[in-house]
Amino acid sequence: MNVPTDLKYAKSDEWIRVEGEVATIGISDYAQDALSDIVYVDLPQVGASYTAGQPFGSVESVKAQSDVYLPVGGTVTAVNEALGQTPELVNSDPFGAGWLVKIQLTDAAPLAGLMDAAAYTAFCAGRAH
């Protein structure tokens, strides 16, 4: 299982990369593996605003539908349009080409409550697959 050390992780398996006021969000390697073959990703409109913990979209595999939650508060500035034609990018490159949305941070406080790579690795190990 790949867990990049430069990211923060939510218990609902999203990762977040913060660069100044902007953040990129996706789902973890653990999450894509658990979901298995992803066939559709439902993403929000650019400009949509969410508070921390709100669902902003849905990642769907052959067998399962899984909501994705924004770990912080923010306004969507970009969505990964490539996932429309190639949702399998979330499986093959969850931390890179399989990113979901970019946001302008409006509430960064919840960042302090997210897990680092070591904590998230331990969190995943404690769960049955």
Place this chain on the structure above:
Amino acid sequence: MAESKDVLQRTALYDWHVEQGGRMVPFAGWEMPVQYPTGPLVEHQTTRQAAGLFDIDHMGQMEVRGPEAEIFVNHLVTYDVTKMGLFDAHYGLLCYEDGGCVDDLFIYKLPDTQSKDSECYFLIVINASNRAKDVAWVKSHTAGFDVSVKDISDETYMMAFQGPLAPAILNRLTKGDAESVKRFTASQDVILGDVPVLLGRTGYTGEDGFELFFSAEQAVRVWEAILKAGEPEGAKAIGLAARDSLRFEACMPLYGHELSPTITPVEAGLNFALSLDRDFIGRDALLKQKLESSGRALVGLELIDKGVAREGYQVQHGGQMVGALTSGMFAPTLKNFLGMAYVPRSLSARGTELEILIRDKATRAKIVKKPFYVPAYRR
């Protein structure tokens, strides 16, 4: 209530599945592989293009024997088994008096070599989730019939080997006997390697292929022999997720989804399994429903808007709820988002636009022809 995990049964191939990275999940009281590491999409295409091997030992089997086996089975099942020749295999259902489904079945009519008093006996394949219920239901109707009903699920192993290349592969293991078995028939005592099997040219994928029945202690040997023989053609083990998407594309009903005690086979459109010109349990209700065109109709839906429609999602027409999806998913062969639902007959015409509520969003869909994927043997 006991944890369901405590009572899950395992097939003889459980260790093999785990060793091969099979992801084990609870299904109908069994711990079964939902997928192997390559994933359900590859497994689906492997079955459509080459050959896939399925551990389906969770399925149950019962035998009905005796001088009155034929009239007894005919009293219970929707299809007229007197029309079947020896070695024929046919789909049918057990119904309640009101036409609701006890279960759906595959019925094999086989020569009875154990008795001088009867020409044939019946091997009936039943769903894992309904095994106890079915056996009890069938046994509860034996009064007045000279028959014996036996649940042979434990001693019988069942596998399916499906796909366009399955016949050629099995041929090599059976000295040419596999390909001589015609569609919807079975052959007894086919020797696979050195194991006698009952080989039915049947299946639940929409592809050509076989279902195999044999002594349970031979499970691992038969499984490995088929995979090894099929290696050059790319034959692989296939999990339950692909089994579901394969049957879904072919619009084959799954009990608990398209069939239940409150759904009739007339509503499900299973006319080929109904012989309404003779008496059987549920016949009057089914005939009445058919003549009156009452009840609902099972339709195939294709999404117009984007989204994945899944089982249980509401189907609406002009904002009014008119049904719910019985199955819905991405169809890997057709590369399309599809579903099945029961709707009022007045709304069941092909081309009718309906809405499916996907997480509170009304998503447009239209009724399309079933099956979504026409089985290879019907083309």
